[in-house]
Amino acid sequence: MRYSQFFIPSLKEDPKEAVLQSHKLMLRAGYIRQLSGGIYAYLPLGYKSLKKLENLIREEMNNAGAIELSMPFVQPLDLWKQSGRDKDYGKELLRFKDRQDRDFCLAPTYEEVITDLAGKNIQSYKELPLTLYQIHLKFRDEMRPRYGLMRAKEFIMKDAYSFDADIEGLDESYRKMKKAYTNIFKRLGFDFIFIKADSGEIGGSYSEELMVVSEYGEDKIAICNNCGYSSSLESAVSVGYFPEPLKACRQPRMTKLATPDKKTITEVSEYLKIGSESFAKTIIYETEIGFIAAMVRGDREINEHKLKKIAEVKELNLAKEQDVEEITGAPCGFAGPFSLKNIKLIIIDEEIQAQEYWLTGANEKDFHMANVKPGRDFTADIVADIRTVKDGDICIRCAGRLNVRNVIELGHIFKLEEKYSSVMDAGFLDENGKKKNFVMGCYGIGVGRTFQALIEIFSDENGINLPVSISPFTVSVISLNPNDENVKNIADKIYEDLLDSGLDVLYDDRKLSAGVKLKDNDLIGIPLKIIVGNKTVKENKYELAIRKSGKKEFFDDLESLYNRVKKLSLVENFIDI
């Protein structure tokens, strides 16, 4: 492809709407353009690269025995009423009517359609097991699309669905898919980890999320540096630890301390010169059963996920400032666990119960209370683990240290069992001629998100830097002096030869200054550059520049140049370069 005839609208400056490096680069390199919030066009260069990613995924899915199909993006709402998920999905499900006034929606996912399809077209156990997959659009009307393709409303996903006759079959299908995922993400060069997860909206008995550590990830996990224990931060547990209570605090009754205008734990801690782990913070929440109070140590955060479960509530929101004032008798920042009005439950963390004397708010403006003792000065209704694991906590399994890391969820695999097949009455006849429901699994990869995550990882200050397996082109031939007859002839020949040998080659034949072309080729993520200029003619040496290492190699003849390029074009990620 000649650059001059292709369409690569690159940008010199960072677009202001992007904050992630990968998002900025995709816009600057002319990979994507936003049409509306969370809705993107894939421009030729980005599309080309995206297709390579899809094909890599496709290869591994096919290897695992999955069969590709394509399902409708527009779906009748009736199907969603059958499964009951039209309600569960709420506003994320974009609904509309056709001209006959029938209800439709844009597919946020495909369990309903595939279950319906399988139910109507599979009769016998002899046709099982079967795993079907597709790679295409989904639409979720996200409340807050952001970070480019990371959280878009319209996005590309690979989803696979397995159908088995029994649980053992499902386990085997699941294992195969997990293996395929492992292959895919290894080939892409990701450092990833599977985490057990809540199944959420999709439901089912067991599920794992495929996570990639990234500073920009929206989720957090805790990983043990010793035994490999890993968990989403929501459900991670750690061993509590209990610093010796301050001697000054071992008093027979509570003591009021003046803390003028010091509201936050940090402020009070600095003012009193006492570490935040000696504080217990009292947080008031509003729930459907009324107000509740929760306490964790001052240097900890409450885990609202755990708290919800313990309190057996669905709604859990921080109480409004004026409610806090009514309940505690003081403005926010001075709450303590005693003499609270209108509180249905007091739930305290194990760490609070395990130690004797705490510093808390005094329920009075500008005062805190020392020597607050659980059981004496207040009584908890429930003592439980409601704290969020933090970096450096002790592993519950092995006494190693837990690291808290940001991660991006790129894949999610589920054992659905009969969740959909039973409600949608989708099944087959077994060996005894008896009707049974399919035992199903479902397996997703956020393709767009994976694509952007790759760019997040494979980029530097000069731009995108993708491995050959997914870069839009394998190699570019850059003619630095396109007006020079000799240079032009050599560049033309190299381009034609490489094209003939089946390589995906971009020929930068534009009549622009050398700097612009070199910068552009770096920006748009071409891993190999063959640079042809006056020097090539003069010195009679051919130059190959490797984007990743920045190294330059020189060749005396075209044949050895071509061989080197061909060899490098087979290196899937950059490990060997």
Place this chain on the structure above:
RNA sequence: CGGGAUGUGGCGCAGCUGGUAGCGCACCUGCAUGGGGUGCAGGGGGUCGCACGUUCAAAUCGUGUCAUCCCGACCA
């Protein structure tokens, strides 16, 4: 949906104590140049997001609205 910010040529921005719009880049023409966003000369392009209002006069002030982005509650 709550809180915050921003909307001015294609992109990034200035102008915002009201007086009829400017800079850099990009673009077009010509000449030179051509090994890391090259130089000189000339040129085109904007009803200042939209609506209503205040005013002799609005990019500038007020109200409303829409869009985009950030922070929070959901998810691949």
